[in-house]
Amino acid sequence: MSAVANPRAERVEAAGQAPASVGESPVWRAAEQALYWVDIPARLIVRLRINSGRRTEWLLPEKVACIAFDRRGTVLAGCETGLFALTLPEAESAAASGGGPVKVVPRKLAAPTFAFDDMRFNDGRCDRQGRFWSGTIVQDMAAAVPGGALYRFDERGVLSAPVVDALITQNGLAWSPDGSTMYLSDSHPLRRLIWAFDYDIETGEPRNRRVFADLHDYAGRPDGAAVDADGCYWICANDAGLLLRFTPEGKLDRQIAVPATKPAMCAFGGRDLDTLFVTSIRPAANASEHDGHLFAVRPGVTGLPEPEFAGIL
Template sequence: MSAAVRAERLDAAGRATVGECPVWRAQEGALYWVDIPARRLVRLEIESARRTEWTFDEQVACFAFDSAGRVVAGMESGMFGVTLADTGEARATKLAAPSFPAKGMRFNDGRCDRQGRFWAGTMVQDMSLASAVGALYRFDRNRALSAPIVDGLITQNGLAWSPDGRTMYLSDSHPLRRIVWAFDFDADTGTPSNQRVFADLHHYTGRPDGAAVDADGCYWTCANDAGRLLRFTPKGELDREIALPASKPSMCAFGGSDLKTLYVTTIRPATNATDDDGHVFALNPGVQGLPEPDYAGMLPVA
């Protein structure tokens, strides 16, 4: 079950405090990700090792590209449309905002479903409060933000879809939860139903953070606090475990020209951090990933 796979540290990527949301941009041969508390989105062009960063007025936690290369992003106060310039300039326009039920909230994990709708969840940033007021939202192709689709979440995470788009995955990574759920997913309406436990990490190790699904339909979750990647089959059975040099992996994404490289962002803990914590890693897990869907709506030019 444990696989001896070497994870390469991408030193050219720099180091983040809270690295999250890696997104492979095939057209550019580049990996993008965010550093949440730094209010920063970063790009690394893999072959040239050229690094570009964009800084925002508020924290950005998750994002996706549209077909024109613009960005939809979940930030502190809502959903934004963003135009990125190669000079490092970013222009952001707020498109929609939920009614936050508590203070100190922001968006957290997010990505597009197979039909190009952007999904993202909210959380109270102070995890010590264990406030179950977070919710999952759908931002559709007409730039309309839904009412909460799934509520009662503490630390929303782990969004992913099966290759056929008929199963949606969602996790709550708070230490009191540590659960990955699966839902039946109506691709036509963008409606999840039949919520059930897919993986309970109380039976394994770590907390289920960001995730990705491979071409075999298996679900890879970052086991935060355990320095592990865990791969679950579509039946919810753990079939592979890969150790990482950093203790707090946060999210993974397939990339490279053949989608056989798994990129992993990590978080730098406040205490007892090592040289590896906060870096981005690349590894070859022996399986192929799936292309990340673009947002299917039209974003405004900011």
């Protein structure tokens, strides 16, 4: 695909014909020229090697919602019962020959005290300094329980107390290029807000929380996000089939249609970080042929390398 004035998001056919139930947490690994993502209820981590089109799947014993990597390639995963470290064995031949996903045994690193039953981690990623951040949610969205909280897991392996609380559906974590601004959203239909914080890069403390964008003024709900090299914030507008780009001042300056109704999270990748990959969710009813699939678009801007976890897992 070439970058054009009105770029189109196209389905990545090499990602496979079976849609994800809840495709989330795309992460580009430059060293492998590969995109990783998860399917939350299927308990899968998926890798697609872009050049060869080879897909590999790993199966976890519980739902996995977000992932990051340390410098050795060990995965840090936010799951149902806590944060885990796991090694993904090379098993492409088994997966390619129809052997199915390879089972992985995670090692538990930390867990918060969940405020309610039926909770799990949701959106998560590392800040520019390599601290891992993720938030929790009550899985029954219809209950609209503000029991979620945002946590920081640092390079020493210490999980913080809740840093931001009273969240319904935590999402949208991202940092400005210099790391001095943190973004966070709540994608529940009752919230639909994106906040910005002043972020102390030395201590990892966010302060001065303010509304960055209120998606009641736009279409959709704010889901997963990415920041480009210009410092603009790209958010998946769930339920609207759109990618929205906000300037650092909170002004909407671009939008791109996605064939899936529920785009879930986006990440820059490709050799030059000029491709925006988008995972999506397949609704339980009235799903289209594209819902739940992976998409790619060349938006005409480049992204930033995804930070690795600063500790050793």
